[in-house]
Amino acid sequence: xxxxxxxxxxxxxxxxxxxxxxxxxxxxxxxxxxxxxxxxxxxxxxxxxxxxxxxxxxxxxxxxxxxxxxxxxxxxxxxxxxxxxxxxxxxxxxxxxxxxxxxxxxxxxxxxxxxxxxxxxxxxxxxxxxxxxxxxxxxxxxxxxxxxxxxxxxxxxxxxxxxxxxxxxxxxxxxxxxxxxxxxxxxxxxxxxxxxxxxxxxxxxxxxxxxxxxxxxxxxxxxxxxxxxxxxxxxxxxxxxxxxxxxxxxxxxxxxxxxxxxxxxxxxxxxxxxxxxxxxxxxxxxxxxxxxxxxxxxxxxxxxxxxxxxxxxxxxxxxxxxxxxxxxxxxxxxxxxxxxxxxxxxxxxxxxxxxxxxxxxxxxxxxxxxxxxxxxxxxxxxxxxxxxxxxxxxxxxxxxxxxxxxxxxxxxxxxxxxxxxxxxxxxxxxxxxxxxxxxxxxxxxxxxxxxxxxxxxxxxxxxxxxxxxxxxxxxxxxxxxxxxxxxxxxxxxxxxxxxxxxxxxxxxxxxxxxxxxxxxxxxxxxxxxxxxxxxxxxxxxxxxxxxxxxxx
Numbered sequence: 001x002x003x004x005x006x007x008x009x010x011x012x013x014x015x016x017x018x019x020x021x022x023x024x025x026x027x028x029x030x031x032x033x034x035x036x037x038x039x040x041x042x043x044x045x046x047x048x049x050x051x052x053x054x055x056x057x058x059x060x061x062x063x064x065x066x067x068x069x070x071x072x073x074x075x076x077x078x079x080x081x082x083x084x085x086x087x088x089x090x091x092x093x094x095x096x097x098x099x100x101x102x103x104x105x106x107x108x109x110x111x112x113x114x115x116x117x118x119x120x121x122x123x124x125x126x127x128x129x130x131x132x133x134x135x136x137x138x139x140x141x142x143x144x145x146x147x148x149x150x151x152x153x154x155x156x157x158x159x160x161x162x163x164x165x166x167x168x169x170x171x172x173x174x175x176x177x178x179x180x181x182x183x184x185x186x187x188x189x190x191x192x193x194x195x196x197x198x199x200x201x202x203x204x205x206x207x208x209x210x211x212x213x214x215x216x217x218x219x220x221x222x223x224x225x226x227x228x229x230x231x232x233x234x235x236x237x238x239x240x241x242x243x244x245x246x247x248x249x250x251x252x253x254x255x256x257x258x259x260x261x262x263x264x265x266x267x268x269x270x271x272x273x274x275x276x277x278x279x280x281x282x283x284x285x286x287x288x289x290x291x292x293x294x295x296x297x298x299x300x301x302x303x304x305x306x307x308x309x310x311x312x313x314x315x316x317x318x319x320x321x322x323x324x325x326x327x328x329x330x331x332x333x334x335x336x337x338x339x340x341x342x343x344x345x346x347x348x349x350x351x352x353x354x355x356x357x358x359x360x361x362x363x364x365x366x367x368x369x370x371x372x373x374x375x376x377x378x379x380x381x382x383x384x385x386x387x388x389x390x391x392x393x394x395x396x397x398x399x400x401x402x403x404x405x406x407x408x409x410x411x412x413x414x415x416x417x418x419x420x421x422x423x424x425x426x427x428x429x430x431x432x433x434x435x436x437x438x439x440x441x442x443x444x445x446x447x448x449x450x451x452x453x454x455x456x457x458x459x460x461x462x463x464x465x466x467x468x469x470x471x472x473x474x475x476x477x478x479x480x481x482x483x484x485x486x487x488x489x490x491x492x493x494x495x496x497x498x499x500x501x502x503x504x505x506x507x508x509x510x511x512x513x514x515x516x517x518x519x520x521x522x523x524x525x526x527x528x529x530x531x532x533x534x535x536x537x538x539x540x541x542x543x544x545x546x547x548x549x550x551x552x
Contacts, residue, residue: 014029014030014094014098014533014536015027015028015029015030015094015097015098016028016029016030016032016412016529017034018073018075018080020070020073021070022039022069022070022071022085023038023039023067023069023070024036024037024038024039024070025037025038025039025042025070025073025080025082025092027097027101029098029101029533029536029537030412030529030533030534031408031412031418031421031529031533031534031536031537032408032409032411032412032413032415032416032418032421033101033412033418033421033537034415035100035101037092037097037100039067039068039069039070039084040064040067040068041100042068042070042082042090042092043064043065043068043084043088043090044057044059044064045057045100046090046091046092046093046096047093047096048090048091049090065084065086068084068085068086068088069084069085070082070083070084070085071083071084071085076091078091078093078094079091079092079093079094079096079097080092080094080097098536101536101540118144118320119140119141119143119144119146119147119148120140121147121148121149121150122136122137122147122148122149122150123149123150123151124149124150124151124152124153124162124327124329125151127149127162127165128161128162128165131369131372131373132369132373134165134166134365134369135365135366135369135370135373135546137149137331138166138362138365138366138369139366139547139548139549141211141331141332141333141362142333142362142363142366144229145227145229145231145332145333145336145337146227146330146331146332146333146337147330147331147332148322148328148329148330149162149328149329149330149331150325150327150328150329151327152215152327152328152329153327154216154217154218154326154327155217156217156353157177157353158215158329158353159177159213159214159215159329159353159354159355160176160177160355162213162215162329162331163213163355163357163361165365166357166361166362166365167211167357167358167360167361167362167364167365168357168358168361169355169356169357170209170210170211170355170356170357170358171356172202172205172209172356173259173261173262173264176355177353177354177355178353178354178355179191179351179352179353179354180214180351180352180353180354181349181350181351181352182346182347182350187259189287193343193344193345193346193348194343195340195341195342195343196340196341197286197287197340198226198228198284198313198314198319198338198339198340199284199285199286199287199288199338199339199340200230200282200283200284200285200334200335200337200338200339201285201334201339201356202334202356203255203266203268203283203284203285203288204255204256204257204264204265204266204288205264205266206266208283208334208335209334209356209357209358210333210334210335210357210358210359211331211332211333211334211356211357211358211359211362212331212332212334212339212354212355212356212357213329213330213331213354213355213356213357214324214329214330214352214353214354215328215329215352215353215354216324216325216326216327216328216329216351216352217326217351217352217353218326218349218350218351219323219324219325219326219328219350220344220345220348220349220350221344221345221348222342222343222344222345222348222350223323223324223341223342223343223344223348223350224321224322224323224341224342225321225322225323225324225330225339225340225341226319226320226321226339226340226341226342227319227320227321227332227337227338227339228313228318228319228320228337228338228339229318229336229337230271230279230282230284230313230335230336230337230338231278231279231282231336232318233309233312233313233318233338234248234271234279234282234309235279236312236318237271237305237308237309237312240308240312241305241308243301243305244304244305244308244309245271245305247298247301247302247304247305248269248270248271248302248305248306248309249269249270249271249272249273250269251269251292251294251298251302252267252268252269253267253268253269253270253289253290253292253293253294253302254266254267254289254290254291254292254293255267255268255283255285255288255289255290256288256290257288265290266283267293268281268283269283270282270283270284270306270309271309280335281335281336282335282336282338283335284309284310284313284338286310313338324352333359334356366547367543367547369546370543370544370546370547371539371543373542373543373546374538374539374540374542374543374546375539377449377450377538377542377546378535378538378539378542380449381426381429381449381538382531382535384429384432384433385401385404385432385531386401386531387432389431389432389433389434390404390431390432394428394431394482395481395482395485395486396480396482396522397522397524398522398523398524400428400431400432401432401531402524403428403521403522404424404425404426404427404428404429404521405425405528405529405530405531406521406522406523406526406528407424407425407427407514407517407518407521408421408422408424408425408528408534409521409526409528409529410424410517410520410521411423411424411425411513411514411517414513414517416513416517418537418540418541419450419451419453419454419541420457420510420513420514421534421537422450422454422534422537422538422541423446423454423455423456423457423458423510423514424514424517424518425534425538426442426446426450426454426458427439427442427457427458427461427514427518428442428518429442429445429446429458430442430443430445433445437462439458439459439460439461439462440459442458443455443456443458443459446458449542449545450538450541450542450545451541451544451545451548451549454541456506456507456510456511457507457510457511457513457514458514459511460502460505460507460508460511461511461514461515461518462490463494463502463511464502464511464512464514464515465479465483465487465490465515465519466487466490466491466492466493466494466498467494467498467499467502467503467512468512468515468516469487469492469493469494470493470494470495470496470498470499471499478519479519480519480522483519
């Protein structure tokens with residue numbers, strides 16, 4: 001199919017190239033990032049197919065052809081007009097096309113593999129009033145499986161207010177809120193002074209609550225809290241006893257619980273795996289494990305595997321132990337973290353309140369807060385670009401800001417990946433920051449803003465110049481007079497030993513590639529896209545970094 005020429009209309013809306021085949025539309029944004037939109041996506045998902053709120057599709061499932069094919073694509077004032085082989089015509093607005101690119105980079109963090117160390121705690125007041133603190137705390141639940149807040153008011157029902165800061169309560173037969181304290185006629189062993197073995201809650205439900213939140217209203221001696229990362233324990237079992245791991249992932253077993261008003265039962269494996277083969281849910285509660293309902297020939301081996309997993313969980317190095325203080329709140333992943341407690345003396349008065357929540361709310365809150373933080377990050381970067389410091393020359397015939405824009409333009413034209421385009425755009429940001437050495441100062445700030453994938457080439461781009469001088473006989477002649485001068489200050493050509501060390505550095509190839517863009521981006525006559533063209537790219541990278549790390 002003939003390429004749809006971008007023309008001035010397309011370029012003015014943030015696109016530098018548009019081409020089409022019968023099955024796909026390929027677009028290149030002004031920042032150099034390319035992405036595909038399938039014909040079916042165009043047919044089904046343009047804004048006109050949705051209600052006024054843009055949330056629900058208007059057309060029924062069978063209203064679209066199985067494999068629509070693109071006949072023509074025409075650039076109009078408002079977007080791309082696409083005609084399909086069945087005669088249907090749709091308008092794909094320019095802003096919608098760019099949002100499809102962003103949709104291909106999910107913001108929500110996936111569950112991470114078992115992490116070393118542990119989460120830091122947060123003040124409850126900070127968690128409730130500060131978006132950055134709340135984002136950081138919630139990300140730690142996805143990273144480590146739990147987080148601890150301290151200093152909450154010791155008022156009944158405060159745990160519900162804590163949940164309202166990121167989601168909604170999951171009500172069960174225990175109610176919206178339940179008390180964990182000694183009762184005269186306990187319906188659950190949790191309501192006694194007994195110690196509780198590590199377990200996950202509610203495994204007898206078809207869909208157990210994903211999150212549990214516990215608030216200590218009154219601390220007391222004893223009753224030490226225990227936590228263990230079930231994913232880490234499962235991976236240990238896989239490494240030490242693959243047959244046992246296989247038994248616990250392949251065979252569903254029965255969990256059951258009942259009282260006067262409820263009869264609850266489920267069938268599920270102890271360890272559930274995701275599509276990638278990694279653990280994504282643990283159900284382990286010996287108090288609620290019913291007869292496994294396995295063939296007799298399998299029961300002996302399954303019980304051996306079950307006990308092997310229990311022994312791993314009982315190892316001290318698998319457990320985190322701490323005493324909850326009055327005002328402490330812990331939020332933990334009930335499908336990953338097993339929790340328990342040691343016994344406490346009768347009559348001690350220990351009182352916790354708890355509630356459940358679903359993971360959707362937490363992940364939605366992370367994505368929302370990450371987008372807010374990304375907006376602040378991009379605004380801070382833009383302010384630096386527009387600052388008087390960035391408008392100054394630095395020994396060349398153009399300003400620092402113009403040089404960085406030209407470097408990014410060259411990276412985009414060379415089909416560099418998004419992180420490297422961003423690194424090219426920000427490689428000299430240390431100069432307007434007014435800190436020296438500029439490459440280290442800039443990389444430190446960019447790492448906080450956008451992550452190490454962007455910061456690493458920036459940190460190494462000065463060293464890459466020294467490496468190129470040592471390894472490319474023709475390179476020195478291409479350097480500007482200012483670069484020749486700074487080369488001497490920076491240490492000159494690398495020695496053989498320095499080269500060997502530099503070549504083993506993560507991001508070595510990207511740093512060298514960035515350096516070549518840098519050296520070529522010093523033509524004061526070059527016209528290139530403005531900073532605004534790169535704002536969508538920066539926003540996506542900043543939001544993804546915030547959602548994955550919460551380091552604000």
